[in-house]
Amino acid sequence: MIPVRCFTCGKVIAESWEEYKRRTGEGEDPATVLDDLKFVRYCCRRMFLAHVELVDTMAPYQ
Numbered sequence: 001m002i003p004v005r006c007f008t009c010g011k012v013i014a015e016s017w018e019e020y021k022r023r024t025g026e027g028e029d030p031a032t033v034l035d036d037l038k039f040v041r042y043c044c045r046r047m048f049l050a051h052v053e054l055v056d057t058m059a060p061y062q
């Protein structure tokens with residue numbers, strides 16, 4: 001599960017996660033999707049990018 005808010009600035013990120021996951025799953029560049037979703041701060045972008053890596057690592061065990 002992705003955290004509801006960015007740990008650093010408190011911006012809500014959970015509601016954008018499904019769109020991010022869908023669009024990156026369709027082959028879009030994660031940086032472009034984050035720009036579209038208005039996540040301009042590095043602290044928030046890091047939440048998404050770090051979470052993707054975790055999901056990829058965990059997927060075979062789910």
Ligand SMILES: [Zn+2]
Nearest residue numbers: 006009043044
């Ligand atoms: Zn943030």
